Amino acid sequence: MTIASSQKAERGNISFVQSINEALRQEMERDPSVIVMGEDVSGAAGRKDQGFEDAWGGVFRLTKGLGPRFGPERVRDTPISEAGFIGAAVGAAATGLRPVVELMFVGFYGVCADQITNNAAKMHYMFGGKVKLPLTIITNTGIGAGAAAQHSETLYSIFTHFPGLKCVVPSDAYTAKGLMAAAIRDDDPVIIFLHKLLLGRTRAGLRQSEEYVVPEEPYIVPIGKANIAREGSDITLIGIGYTTVLCLQAAQELEKEGIDAEVVDLLSLSPMDEETVLSSVKKTRRVVITDEDYPRCSVASDLSALVAEEAFDYLDAPPKRVTPPHTPIPYSLALERLYPPTKEKILAAVKSVLE
Amino acid sequence: MKVLSKPVADKSKYMDLLRQMMLIRRFEEKASEMYMRGKIGGFLHLYIGEEAIATGVMSVLGPDDYVVSHYREHGHALARGMDPKVIMAELFGKATGSSGGKGGSMHLFDASRNFMGGYAIVGGQLPIAVGLALAAKYRREDRTVLCFFGDGAVNEGEFHESMNLASVWQLPVIFMLENNLYGMGSYVERTHAGGKDIYHVADAYKIPAAQVDGMDVLAVREATEEALKRVRTGSGPVFIEAMTYRFRGHSMADPVAYRESSELDQWRKEDPIEKFKVVALREEFVTDDELQGIEAGVQATVEAAIRFAEESPEPELDTLHDNVYA
Ligand SMILES: Cc1ncc(C[n+]2csc(CCOP(=O)(O)OP(=O)(O)O)c2C)c(N)n1
Ligand SMILES: [Mg+2]
Numbered sequence: 001m002t003i004a005s006s007q008k009a010e011r012g013n014i015s016f017v018q019s020i021n022e023a024l025r026q027e028m029e030r031d032p033s034v035i036v037m038g039e040d041v042s043g044a045a046g047r048k049d050q051g052f053e054d055a056w057g058g059v060f061r062l063t064k065g066l067g068p069r070f071g072p073e074r075v076r077d078t079p080i081s082e083a084g085f086i087g088a089a090v091g092a093a094a095t096g097l098r099p100v101v102e103l104m105f106v107g108f109y110g111v112c113a114d115q116i117t118n119n120a121a122k123m124h125y126m127f128g129g130k131v132k133l134p135l136t137i138i139t140n141t142g143i144g145a146g147a148a149a150q151h152s153e154t155l156y157s158i159f160t161h162f163p164g165l166k167c168v169v170p171s172d173a174y175t176a177k178g179l180m181a182a183a184i185r186d187d188d189p190v191i192i193f194l195h196k197l198l199l200g201r202t203r204a205g206l207r208q209s210e211e212y213v214v215p216e217e218p219y220i221v222p223i224g225k226a227n228i229a230r231e232g233s234d235i236t237l238i239g240i241g242y243t244t245v246l247c248l249q250a251a252q253e254l255e256k257e258g259i260d261a262e263v264v265d266l267l268s269l270s271p272m273d274e275e276t277v278l279s280s281v282k283k284t285r286r287v288v289i290t291d292e293d294y295p296r297c298s299v300a301s302d303l304s305a306l307v308a309e310e311a312f313d314y315l316d317a318p319p320k321r322v323t324p325p326h327t328p329i330p331y332s333l334a335l336e337r338l339y340p341p342t343k344e345k346i347l348a349a350v351k352s353v354l355e
Numbered sequence: 356m357k358v359l360s361k362p363v364a365d366k367s368k369y370m371d372l373l374r375q376m377m378l379i380r381r382f383e384e385k386a387s388e389m390y391m392r393g394k395i396g397g398f399l400h401l402y403i404g405e406e407a408i409a410t411g412v413m414s415v416l417g418p419d420d421y422v423v424s425h426y427r428e429h430g431h432a433l434a435r436g437m438d439p440k441v442i443m444a445e446l447f448g449k450a451t452g453s454s455g456g457k458g459g460s461m462h463l464f465d466a467s468r469n470f471m472g473g474y475a476i477v478g479g480q481l482p483i484a485v486g487l488a489l490a491a492k493y494r495r496e497d498r499t500v501l502c503f504f505g506d507g508a509v510n511e512g513e514f515h516e517s518m519n520l521a522s523v524w525q526l527p528v529i530f531m532l533e534n535n536l537y538g539m540g541s542y543v544e545r546t547h548a549g550g551k552d553i554y555h556v557a558d559a560y561k562i563p564a565a566q567v568d569g570m571d572v573l574a575v576r577e578a579t580e581e582a583l584k585r586v587r588t589g590s591g592p593v594f595i596e597a598m599t600y601r602f603r604g605h606s607m608a609d610p611v612a613y614r615e616s617s618e619l620d621q622w623r624k625e626d627p628i629e630k631f632k633v634v635a636l637r638e639e640f641v642t643d644d645e646l647q648g649i650e651a652g653v654q655a656t657v658e659a660a661i662r663f664a665e666e667s668p669e670p671e672l673d674t675l676h677d678n679v680y681a
Contacts, residue, residue: 044613045541055613056540079510079546080477080538108476111511146396146448148459150475327679332448332456333396334669 013202019173023180038102042067045077082112093135103139120189121164142195148331154293167269171244178221195242226273232262235286243290250346295323369640376406402430404602407627409434411575426461428473443660449667478511488526507538525591540613557594569597570625
């Protein structure tokens with residue numbers, strides 16, 4: 001799948017946040033069974049009667065304007081009760097509603113993990129396929145804002161670990177809108193992970209085509225498909241969400257040195273597009289895997305194992321991972337800066353693989 | 356303006372309470388300024404308007420008692436006696452901060468003052484409080500645990516589990532609810548089925564409960580004193596609900612579009628510091644000159660904290676890897 005060059009500039013760029021917002025609005029217009037729940041997703045906890053509406057629109061403004069458009073029954077502010085309202089979303093989904101719930105920061109999963117990993121992930125299987133759970137969880141990830149150890153995590157590997165959950169990670173406004181719509185239409189529980197540093201961005205910034213914009217009409221980016229964000233022949237860089245941006249920046253830099261890097265934007269962690277990953281690696285014979293999640297038992301190590309097991313004979317060098325260290329996330333900017341994958345770390349990894 | 360409860364019969368105590376509240380206020384005003392100037396990162400949750408609670412509570416808590424809090428904890432930490440310099444340095448992410456820059460505004464900690472931390476997952480500190488109390492009881496220590504939390508936290512399961520455990524095990528916990536009427540933008544009456552007077556929930560767990568005016572430092576002090584007496588008899592936890600109001604947004608990023616400004620104006624009339632000043636002057640526990648002296652002293656303390664934070668070094672880079680395991 002190549003999506004990079006296919007879009008024409010027919011309207012101004014909309015941001016990642018606006019893309020998510022637009023997908024939500026369009027899916028809600030299309031399908032009355034779509035409802036939205038979360039803390040301050042509208043704002044003021046249902047005080048519309050007192051003149052307060054859309055006071056917040058979600059802390060990241062992902063749901064801005066949906067309250068006035070669809071009313072408090074469909075855009076429901078919740079108490080701070082994640083186990084309760086996410087569990088309620090699972091229950092509602094079992095009847096065919098398509099709830100979209102916001103888990104404000106992924107680190108809050110701890111208080112509602114039971115509903116996600118024991119119920120949402122397993123019900124379809126343990127009830128012999130007799131129930132479907134068309135549920136979407138939106139959550140925010142990532143460092144870069146000084147939010148310290150409990151508000152900066154990535155953690156998608158935890159959910160990828162569970163069979164029955166689907167996990168997607170958009171990397172720009174285009175994939176955000178398409179994956180959001182796909183998640184809502186999907187009959188399984190899907191978690192969509194949104195990186196803080198992507199929220200304000202318009203296009204991926206580094207897509208090859210300057211004309212790359214987000215179409216107004218609804219579309220989906222299929223779950224389970226990776227995207228070749230940049231074609232190349234010398235080395236494969238695998239990006240996930242924000243690290244795709246970093247991979248593209250690194251690829252630009254490498255081009256100046258005559259190194260032609262291919263960038264695979266993974267987009268979907270579960271199910272994972274093994275075919276695209278493997279065929280890219282078999283072509284370039286080298287791979288650098290980037291991931292902002294904790295390094296142990298991670299998507300990066302999963303990818304590394306995949307490549308080692310399935311493409312070993314094609315490799316000119318062992319797979320290399322660029323991840324944070326095995327530590328919690330520090331507050332201090334001086335330390336936080338050291339923590340995640342960066343363009344420089346990716347370039348250094350590429351050098352070591354090419355040596 | 357409501358009249359404050361009966362005065363404490365000791366001039367220096369009055370001055371201390373006033374100084375403490377004013378320090379918290381000035382410290383946070385300055386912190387918010389530093390945030391706007393990019394010196395402080397992440398989230399900054401201000402306690403402005405709620406100073407009477409931390410101040411009243413800490414004025415009677417013993418040094419061996421434990422304190423646990425959430426992310427809106429600068430006031431709690433200052434009132435507990437943590438060094439303003441060390442707190443400000445932590446907010447600046449400096450090596451000299453209370454956690455060497457690892458934690459920041461939401462995660463202050465000072466073992467030497469039994470200040471057992473600020474936690475940023477809503478409700479997460481409540482079971483910790485139960486555990487501290489469990490340990491104290493196990494060791495036959497005469498210690499009480501004071502746990503701060505907000506009206507929003509009451510809707511988390513951890514709150515209910517902690518209340519139940521503390522009661523079933525008869526643990527020495529004071530559950531100190533700071534009901535500022537909002538959890539982010541959500542008004543308490545629309546999120547809590549029992550309405551805005553939350554202390555009734557304690558009945559279900561057979562925990563004695565009281566509601567106090569959280570804008571009245573003396574009322575908070577008195578309620579805490581009584582709670583301490585009761586808890587120290589070993590008969591289990593006590594619940595206090597202090598009614599208060601945060602004058603600022605939930606955090607620095609909050610546009611505060613969910614409440615009328617007239618509501619804020621109304622509450623500003625209850626400003627715990629201004630109210631207390633009036634009483635202190637009326638009762639002649641403090642003169643105008645002394646007031647000015649306190650103000651100047653507090654300003655100087657805050658300026659010194661800023662200077663210390665500014666001049667302190669960044670953490671050594673390899674400290675990133677320290678403290679992952681003991
Ligand atoms: C489990 C969890 N859910 C949501 C949040 C986001 N959040 C942080 S503070 C807050 C409001 C808490 O309100 P309250 O308990 O009343 O305390 P206050 O901020 O008013 O002092 C919310 C929703 C969080 N940190 N943790
Ligand atoms: Mg509150």
